[in-house]
Amino acid sequence: MxxxxxxxxxxxxxxxxxxxxxxxxxxxxxxxxxxxxxxxxxxxxxxxxxxxxxxxxxxxxxxxxxxxQYPFARVKLGDFNYYGLGTNTDYSAALNHYKIAADNHHSAQAMFNLGYMHEQGLGLEKDLHLAKRYYDLAAETSVDAVVPVALAMLKLRAIFFMDYMKDNFAWHSALIVFLDSTLGPHWDFFVMSVLLAIIPYLLLQYWQNRRQIAAAAQIPVDHVPVPPAAE
Missing domain, CATH: 1.25.40 (Serine Threonine Protein Phosphatase 5, Tetratricopeptide repeat)
Incomplete structure (x- = not known):
């Protein structure tokens, strides 16, 4: 005290x-x-x-x-190794701490972090299916993880779609090279941010148009201006 x-x-x-x-x-x-x-x-x-x-x-x-055995402290150890705070950056060590927190303490934050590391291939081989599994586990474990997981799953679906395009359309590879060269290796975050900004704007415009149409339809006849009669 x-x-x-x-x-x-x-x-x-x-x-x-x-x-x-x-x-x-x-x-x-x-x-x-x-x-x-x-x-x-x-x-x-x-x-x-x-x-x-x-x-x-x-x-x-x-x-x-x-x-x-404090779960949050175990997650923090993963964070320190992930970001290289007080030690060298070590994705394998971070992965190990997150896995302990997820398996032994059922930490939703650790599950989410494991999903991200599997998605990006940090400290281990990239595996989108395992990433989805850990994201789902995080959402099932804690209601606080539902929104972050929904955003992560939206991005994951976009990655699945791009992988499909890469396997079936030759022009996709050229597009990826162009995006990497212009926006950098993390261009997918930029694209997701733009989409997340556009969607609320479009919804706002939609509801504004609906209100304007509804207001126009409710104007009484006697309120409609009548041109003056010719003298």
């Missing part, structure tokens, strides 16, 4: 130091709080000399918390 009160008052470094001491004694909640505070304030904290050193300590504390 003393550490929490310091954090609430803005004394972030003092709170982190107290949590660090308690974490050394084995308190899992203190390990988690210390890791979170240091990670979120890696650029501004004054406990460690550099941002890299702060991430290393945060990673160590997440590891200790994960060893005490």
């Amino acid at each position: 003393e550490a929490y009160n310091k954090y609430s008052k803005g004394a972030v470094d003092e709170a982190a130091f107290n949590y660090m001491l308690l974490g050394e004694l084995g308190y899992e909640i203190a390990q988690t709080n210390f890791a979170h505070i240091v990670e979120e304030n890696a650029k501004t904290q004054q406990l460690f000399h550099t941002e890299v050193e702060a991430f290393k300590w945060s990673l160590l504390s997440w590891q200790r918390s994960a060893n005490q």
Whole structure:
């Protein structure tokens, strides 16, 4: 509570130091709080000399918390290895942590991350069918994952369609090369963002037109302007 009160008052470094001491004694909640505070304030904290050193300590504390079977800490270990925070980027290690969180703790976030890594072929061979399986598991495990999974499945269907076009139409390969050269290797995210922006706009225009038509159909006859009679 003393550490929490310091954090609430803005004394972030003092709170982190107290949590660090308690974490050394084995308190899992203190390990988690210390890791979170240091990670979120890696650029501004004054406990460690550099941002890299702060991430290393945060990673160590997440590891200790994960060893005490805290599911979120296990997912964070995967994130740190995925993004290379406090360690080198290691997709295989990230994949292993996500799999532990998914299999042992039924973490929807870990399942979603596994789906993405199978979709992109990060740390393992690309497998769109396994990606779909993990996305479905994430949606079944948590209602909070339904919307992200729906968006991911929309993108996955587009990839399936492009693979079909690639296998059946020669011009598809030339199109992919053109998109890669102009928009970069992650052009599919750009296309999906554009589509997601266009769809609400089209729906808005549709409903506006419907309201205008309905309003025009309900104008009483006596309200229609009549031209003045010729003198």
